[in-house]
Amino acid sequence: MSLTPGKRYHPLLNKQTQPEVLPTEQLQQLVLTTLEELKAHDIKTIDVSGQNPLTDRFVIATGNSTRHVKSMAGKLIEAAKAAGAQPLGVEGEREAQWILVDLNDIIVHLMLPQARAFYNLEKLWEVSREHRSGVRSA
Numbered sequence: 001m002s003l004t005p006g007k008r009y010h011p012l013l014n015k016q017t018q019p020e021v022l023p024t025e026q027l028q029q030l031v032l033t034t035l036e037e038l039k040a041h042d043i044k045t046i047d048v049s050g051q052n053p054l055t056d057r058f059v060i061a062t063g064n065s066t067r068h069v070k071s072m073a074g075k076l077i078e079a080a081k082a083a084g085a086q087p088l089g090v091e092g093e094r095e096a097q098w099i100l101v102d103l104n105d106i107i108v109h110l111m112l113p114q115a116r117a118f119y120n121l122e123k124l125w126e127v128s129r130e131h132r133s134g135v136r137s138a
Contacts, residue, residue, distance in 0.1 A: 022085045024056055024105040031108055034079045035061045038072045040110070046125050055102075058125065060109045062116050066096035069110045073099040076108060 022030070028045065035043050040061035049056040063069035070093065077087055080103055088102040098115045101108040109121060 022083055027080075027083075027085055027103060027106055028057060028059070030079060030083055030085070031059050031076065031103070031106055034076050035059070035072060035108075038075055039064075039068075040072055041113075042116075044122060046122065048125060051125070055105060055107045057106045058109060058121065059106055060111065060116065060121055062111055062113050066112065069099055069112060070096045072110050073101055076101055076110075 032043060032045070040063060043059065043061045046058040046060070047056070048058055061072070063072055073090065073093065073096075077090065080087055080101075085103055088104055090099065090101050092099040097112045098119070099110045101110070111119075
């Protein structure tokens with residue numbers, strides 16, 4: 001075994017291992033449970049598999065204030081990391097009107113009520129699904 005300068009090797013930690021990937025259903029349950037415990041409002045899951053090449057599901061939830069939205073994002077990230085689901089990215093933490101947490105198979109949108117009403121992601125994806133399937137609602 002060759003040693004790279006500045007790196008320490010441990011016989012038990014030197015093995016190449018693949019990180020375990022949390023199945024989508026378990027990840028979704030973790031997200032929903034965490035958001036419920038944090039008193040998120042109007043939690044909604046949208047299945048976008050086959051419609052979005054980046055993810056399989058969106059979870060959208062509303063917070064009472066920017067402080068609440070930031071707190072939910074922070075605690076969700078902690079819970080995901082503890083379960084072995086390293087977030088791929090987090091956007092919007094500074095303004096905290098809409099924080100996006102990318103957990104790969106699930107993208108979580110944490111929003112203030114005003115932002116959620118303005119962007120209306122649920123309606124956007126419902127219309128997108130109808131357009132792709134050729135189904136029109138009455």
